[in-house]
Amino acid sequence: MTATTAAQAPAKPDLRRTATRGLPLAPAVVLLVLFLAGPIVYAVYLAFTNRALRGEGADTTDFVGLANFTDALSNPEFWNSVVLTLVFTIVSAIIGQNILGMVLALLMRRAAKIVAGITGAIVVCAWILPEVVAAYLWTTFLGDEGSLNRILGTLGLPDQNWLFALPILAVSFANIWRGAAFTMLMYTAALSEVSTDVVEAAQIDGAGAVRRFVSITVPIIRRTIMTNLMLITLQTLSVFGLIFIMTGGGPGTSSQTLPLYMYEQAFSFGQLGYGTAVALLLLLIGALASIAYLRMLPREEKM
Amino acid sequence: MHSRTPGPAASARGPDRRTVLKIAGGSVLALPIAACAGNSADPNTVRISYQQFGSGTIMRDYLTGVIQTYTSDHPEVTVELVPLVAAEEDYFTKSELMMSSARTTPDLVYEDTFILQSDVAAGYLRPVGDYIEGWDLWQHFYQPAKDAVTAENGDLYAVPTHTDTRALWYNRRLLEEAGFPHPWEPGSWQELLEALRAVQSTHPDVVPINVYSGKPQGEKASMQGFEMLLYGTPDRLYDQEEKAWIVGSQGFIDSLEMIRTLFTEELAPALNRALDPNLSELVANTWMPEEQIAVVLDGSWISAPWASGGASPWPEWEEVLDVAPMPTQEGQDPGVVTLAGGWSWAIPDLSPRPDLAWSFLTEMLTTENMAALAATDNQVTIREDVAQHPDYQGYSPTIDFFTDLVEDAEYRPAYAAYPQISAQIQAAMETVMTGQGTPEQAAQSYDAAVREIVGAENTIEAQR
Numbered sequence: 001m002t003a004t005t006a007a008q009a010p011a012k013p014d015l016r017r018t019a020t021r022g023l024p025l026a027p028a029v030v031l032l033v034l035f036l037a038g039p040i041v042y043a044v045y046l047a048f049t050n051r052a053l054r055g056e057g058a059d060t061t062d063f064v065g066l067a068n069f070t071d072a073l074s075n076p077e078f079w080n081s082v083v084l085t086l087v088f089t090i091v092s093a094i095i096g097q098n099i100l101g102m103v104l105a106l107l108m109r110r111a112a113k114i115v116a117g118i119t120g121a122i123v124v125c126a127w128i129l130p131e132v133v134a135a136y137l138w139t140t141f142l143g144d145e146g147s148l149n150r151i152l153g154t155l156g157l158p159d160q161n162w163l164f165a166l167p168i169l170a171v172s173f174a175n176i177w178r179g180a181a182f183t184m185l186m187y188t189a190a191l192s193e194v195s196t197d198v199v200e201a202a203q204i205d206g207a208g209a210v211r212r213f214v215s216i217t218v219p220i221i222r223r224t225i226m227t228n229l230m231l232i233t234l235q236t237l238s239v240f241g242l243i244f245i246m247t248g249g250g251p252g253t254s255s256q257t258l259p260l261y262m263y264e265q266a267f268s269f270g271q272l273g274y275g276t277a278v279a280l281l282l283l284l285i286g287a288l289a290s291i292a293y294l295r296m297l298p299r300e301e302k303m
Numbered sequence: 304m305h306s307r308t309p310g311p312a313a314s315a316r317g318p319d320r321r322t323v324l325k326i327a328g329g330s331v332l333a334l335p336i337a338a339c340a341g342n343s344a345d346p347n348t349v350r351i352s353y354q355q356f357g358s359g360t361i362m363r364d365y366l367t368g369v370i371q372t373y374t375s376d377h378p379e380v381t382v383e384l385v386p387l388v389a390a391e392e393d394y395f396t397k398s399e400l401m402m403s404s405a406r407t408t409p410d411l412v413y414e415d416t417f418i419l420q421s422d423v424a425a426g427y428l429r430p431v432g433d434y435i436e437g438w439d440l441w442q443h444f445y446q447p448a449k450d451a452v453t454a455e456n457g458d459l460y461a462v463p464t465h466t467d468t469r470a471l472w473y474n475r476r477l478l479e480e481a482g483f484p485h486p487w488e489p490g491s492w493q494e495l496l497e498a499l500r501a502v503q504s505t506h507p508d509v510v511p512i513n514v515y516s517g518k519p520q521g522e523k524a525s526m527q528g529f530e531m532l533l534y535g536t537p538d539r540l541y542d543q544e545e546k547a548w549i550v551g552s553q554g555f556i557d558s559l560e561m562i563r564t565l566f567t568e569e570l571a572p573a574l575n576r577a578l579d580p581n582l583s584e585l586v587a588n589t590w591m592p593e594e595q596i597a598v599v600l601d602g603s604w605i606s607a608p609w610a611s612g613g614a615s616p617w618p619e620w621e622e623v624l625d626v627a628p629m630p631t632q633e634g635q636d637p638g639v640v641t642l643a644g645g646w647s648w649a650i651p652d653l654s655p656r657p658d659l660a661w662s663f664l665t666e667m668l669t670t671e672n673m674a675a676l677a678a679t680d681n682q683v684t685i686r687e688d689v690a691q692h693p694d695y696q697g698y699s700p701t702i703d704f705f706t707d708l709v710e711d712a713e714y715r716p717a718y719a720a721y722p723q724i725s726a727q728i729q730a731a732m733e734t735v736m737t738g739q740g741t742p743e744q745a746a747q748s749y750d751a752a753v754r755e756i757v758g759a760e761n762t763i764e765a766q767r
Contacts, residue, residue, distance in 0.1 A: 052425075052719075053395075053396060053399040053400070053403075053425070054395070054399060054418070054421035054422060054424070054425050054719045055421055055424070055425070055718070055719020055720060056719065058421075058424065058425030058426070058719070059424060059425050059426045075755070144575055144576070144579070161575055164574070164575045164578060248519065248580060250518050250519050250578070250580075251517065251518065251519060251578045251733065251737075252517070252518050252730060252733045252734075252737075253518075253730070264726075267392075267393065267396045268392040268393065268396065268722065268726075269392075269722055269723045269726075270395070270396060270399065270719075270722075
């Protein structure tokens with residue numbers, strides 16, 4: 001860079017001036033390249049190598065082409081994780097958080113101010129709790145000698161054993177409990193934009209509550225629904241801490257979703273190349289889900 | 304009318320705005336780069352990383368004591384402790400990541416001898432043979448311990464500190480009441496099962512035995528559980544001569560069958576307990592002191608927390624419990640089986656201060672220090688000078704028993720693939736204990752997984 005102190009002639013709105021004006025952005029761009037783009041490019045490179053912390057690929061790293069990906073796709077444990085990831089995402093985000101959030105938002109519209117305020121505060125509290133704390137709470141709640149079994153015991157009901165028998169459902173419930181607040185806030189904001197005139201008009205025309213919801217409310221807020229679905233899907237696909245603390249992916253591999261599988265391969269077994277390849281496959285699943293949601297929106301509404 | 308247009312005079316007002324911005328931008332850029340000069344290149348600072356078990360402070364207290372002694376002789380030296388609180392596999396990973404860069408590497412690293420060979424092969428460690436040559440305590444080390452820290456090329460890569468062995472801890476009263484008077488020593492798996500069934504019929508509310516099993520128990524299940532069975536059969540996990548992993552062995556199926564028997568006959572803890580990651584705390588701190596369990600297949604160290612200054616003091620344990628060696632499958636020679644682990648201190652290859660690290664290490668490894676540490680940490684020594692030391696002799700009623708087992712001890716095949724293979728062993732155990740499959744099916748999936756992990760060319764069919 002040459003520093004020019006002379007003012008540019010206005011006749012030449014040239015590249016140099018644009019470049020100079022962009023200069024204040026340079027530090028931020030350099031930082032982004034160094035600390036964001038750099039690692040991303042490195043991760044993509046790693047996925048095509050046999051880099052490992054121990055054993056083959058630890059001392060010298062070789063380029064192995066697509067071997068990591070073919071290994072993953074031919075590995076039953078990988079597919080087990082894919083299925084569990086989809087179950088976890090569909091049950092806890094697309095069904096659980098989405099419906100619970102919507103129900104809460106609808107009820108809070110009808111509720112008295114004070115009730116809505118208290119409910120909202122409680123639900124949001126569950127959301128702002130650190131993941132570790134929430135996971136530990138659920139472990140102690142569902143655990144063998146946990147509070148749920150105590151409650152069941154006093155009611156004379158048999159004990160439950162979900163953490164062991166249905167671990168993927170146990171972590172899904174914990175995730176619904178944690179994540180419903182986000183959806184609720186999104187939908188509360190969206191519902192406040194549904195004008196009462198339209199709803200009242202429909203009511204006069206004899207539409208019942210369900211019909212009003214399906215034919216009026218949903219079409220008006222469908223962009224929010226899609227945006228929200230996309231966001232919670234991407235969030236849920238990458239949930240790690242909650243499951244890691246509650247079940248550690250176990251018993252066996254019966255709650256080992258892709259992020260946990262990735263962690264085990266990369267950090268427990270030291271297979272960094274393979275773990276990174278699995279991470280890219282997880283990214284692909286997220287990308288496919290996003291594309292699917294975007295395609296569902298009519299063309300003119302695309303953001 | 305004057306229209307005031309800013310003229311070129313603007314540039315005459317000292318450094319213009321752009322220049323200032325460039326300087327500001329440049330300095331913002333320079334900041335993180337300057338901050339990257341991290342790890343002090345101070346030649347007098349030794350960094351020591353070790354595994355800390357939860358809130359345990361035994362290692363820290365020992366190192367702090369050594370540091371005090373050392374720095375009073377060498378006031379210019381500072382010693383920095385880097386405790387890594389992590390589960391076993393995560394500890395290896397953290398160490399390896401630290402050792403991969405000159406800026407983060409410790410100068411001394413506490414290495415499980417079982418991961419040592421992998422770390423040597425990966426180039427993390429430097430040979431210490433030239434240091435050991437001039438160190439007169441080396442002659443006191445037993446040969447198997449020396450072998451454990453020798454790489455394939457014959458170089459020494461670490462100094463071993465201690466080992467540990469495994470056996471059956473049993474409750475004298477419960478066995479006595481079931482008709483097996485003290486001292487009890489089962490001669491085969493069959494005799495062990497008979498005793499357990501007797502306990503089950505006389506004490507229906509007592510858990511007859513705990514053998515760690517399944518993935519949540521991690522390496523405990525592989526080593527304290529499965530391998531204590533497998534190495535009592537004629538078969539092994541790895542063929543040292545062919546340098547290949549063994550698949551399709553009868554011993555593997557028999558060991559799984561034994562696990563299945565324990566769980567289907569309810570001689571072992573209930574499944575949800577057996578698969579609870581906190582089972583070991585429950586067994587050692589609740590079940591054993593409250594006499595709710597008759598036999599426990601576990602390590603030499605488990606009496607440590609029961610000492611008067613320990614985490615859960617239980618001074619009566621010496622009267623309540625006794626130990627018996629784990630028998631081989633049919634009682635065939637050598638009659639007993641034990642797996643041994645072990646730890647060592649190594650110097651990372653990238654450490655810029657190997658001389659200072661070695662100098663500090665010799666202070667850590669004096670006979671006095673090692674004997675005191677062995678007594679507080681319930682270690683089984685691998686050194687003659689420590690074994691002779693009054694602090695070590697009889698520091699615990701069981702120590703002589705566990706020290707004698709070292710002679711016939713078996714070691715895990717410490718190769719890079721072992722952690723993954725170990726995870727497959729745990730999965731196979733879990734398959735049979737939960738009844739998801741037969742021992743044959745579980746062994747078949749294990750074989751397939753091993754071929755997948757190491758490649759079929761590195762496996763060998765067992766001789767049937």
